[in-house]
């Protein structure tokens with residue numbers, strides 16, 4: 862991985878953790894927090910490594926967000942659809958794409 866890519870990923874991680882105060886945005890847990898890409902990185906310009914596309918989640922809620930991607934609109938994980946996750950962190954798909962495009966320049 863190039864030094865610049867590493868830097869972008871580190872900045873992504875740090876900026877999401879700072880905004881979300883290193884806590885799961887759903888349950889406020891602070892252990893084993895990881896960053897979920899709200900829209901999959903393969904579908905975003907430059908991998909979507911921008912805080913507008915990230916959300917801090919605990920392992921349980923991370924699993925639920927990932928389950929949503931594989932579900933057919935299952936009610937128990939509806940809370941984890943991307944539109945809801947974006948709202949939860951004050952972002953949107955459009956904001957995430959715009960910020961990602963700035964990464965490419």
Ligand SMILES: [Zn+2]
Nearest residue numbers: 885888919922
């Ligand atoms: Zn949680």
